[in-house]
């Protein structure tokens with residue numbers, strides 16, 4: 216394989232060299248016409264102004280002026296790689312998705328990212344890390360767009376824009392400010408679990424290779440009989456999970472702020488291909504009611520539900536053009552295939568809309584026709600036109616039904632059914648349990664890890680000037696675990712007894 220590749224490379228190199236020796240390929244404008252001079256603008260005589268009729272100059276500047284597309288509104292900083300997912304376990308009793316047929320090899324593209332900080336921001340900064348995988352399956356593309364941490368800050372999509380506004384730099388100063396995001400989070404007790412994880416050293420992974428990935432949400436698996444199971448996905452890094460302390464992250468940043476991208480590209484270039492095993496946790500619909508929290512709440516993990524390995528992913532090829540491949544990649548939780556459906560998780564339901572919507576704006580109406588996004592299956596439907604459409608549509612039937620149409624829906628791919636009761640409503644979920652899992656996570660850490668968490672969190676919480684906001688936040692951490700709350704209160708020079716008194720009024 217590698218000999219074939221190197222032979223192909225030498226042939227390409229030889230062809231390029233021959234072309235160069237024979238006068239090289241001719242540089243053209245975008246209309247294909249040859250460029251006469253790419254070094255000197257056309258001027259009116261030796262001392263006169265530059266002429267508007269120099270179409271090469273105009274086009275070169277016009278194209279340069281338009282090189283950027285909007286950066287992702289979140290997860291702007293990222294790096295991608297290609298690979299393959301090999302399914303290893305027969306789970307046809309759970310899902311009819313063919314991607315899980317044992318032995319099936321599905322090409323994938325993965326984009327890792329940080330969340331809040333902009334494109335080209337230091338990769339050492341504290342943040343959850345995105346772990347999005349596009350599976351080019353033989354039934355269409357399936358995108359599993361997850362994070363390294365297994366839970367999220369909020370549980371309802373309606374809060375997402377406000378949360379992101381509070382975490383992004385302030386509109387009046389362009390500076391990220393803990394006063395703003397803790398003001399927001401003091402109204403979101405359900406964020407206590409995620410904040411505890413993100414301020415632990417898991418918020419600063421050493422590399423993308425050395426972190427896990429999680430679906431965070433439950434999805435629904437639907438089998439050939441139409442039966443439903445709820446599943447959470449977990450990518451376990453075969454490189455192990457490794458993290459940086461705040462001091463280590465600062466030391467790395469002093470030397471290199473692209474360390475995660477460099478690490479991934481470097482490992483793949485030298486043939487040290489990173490791998491992850493994919494695990495699922497499975498619940499039957501009737502089990503959902505048996506937990507003392509809501510298992511479809513994205514702020515929760517499913518403790519004590521066994522994990523089953525269903526396949527392995529290997530990343531083995533770097534993109535050759537970051538813009539064309541990684542930047543234009545459009546991963547979306549709405550890219551689903553038969554047998555995999557969204558659960559009723561209120562956060563996921565909003566994501567089903569938001570990603571494809573932002574991508575129409577960020578990448579373009581026909582962005583899914585780009586090579587990085589195009590399914591390996593053929594796309595046949597009557598969606599049409601729109602800007603930058605490179606399609607090759609033929610014929611005059613562009614509607615359905617029609618006596619002359621040769622397209623039809625496949626009833627086997629119908630969505631599953633969900634029994635419903637009650638009225639429409641706007642109310643929070645019933646089983647919130649905002650603090651318990653934060654405490655469980657805190658207690659699962661070693662003494663050193665707990666100390667790092669408290670110091671990392673105190674670094675930001677200590678900057679909060681509003682006493683009410685600070686003590687509300689302290690009360691949440693106190694409610695999660697009294698030792699945690701006390702240590703944090705001491706670290707920010709606050710009164711632990713006041714935090715304790717406020718925590719006593721909270722209900723889990």
Ligand code: HEM
Nearest residue numbers: 287290326345346347361362367372375430431565569573
């Ligand atoms: C309602 C909640 C959320 C909303 C509205 C939302 C919205 C968005 C938007 C608009 C983007 C940019 C997409 C693009 O331009 O291509 C994005 C990217 C991303 N989000 Fe979310 N998000 C939410 C929650 C989450 C959660 C819970 C996770 C993890 C489970 C997550 C993981 C990601 C990842 C990994 C990316 C980057 C995808 C890529 O690499 O292209 N998001 N999100």
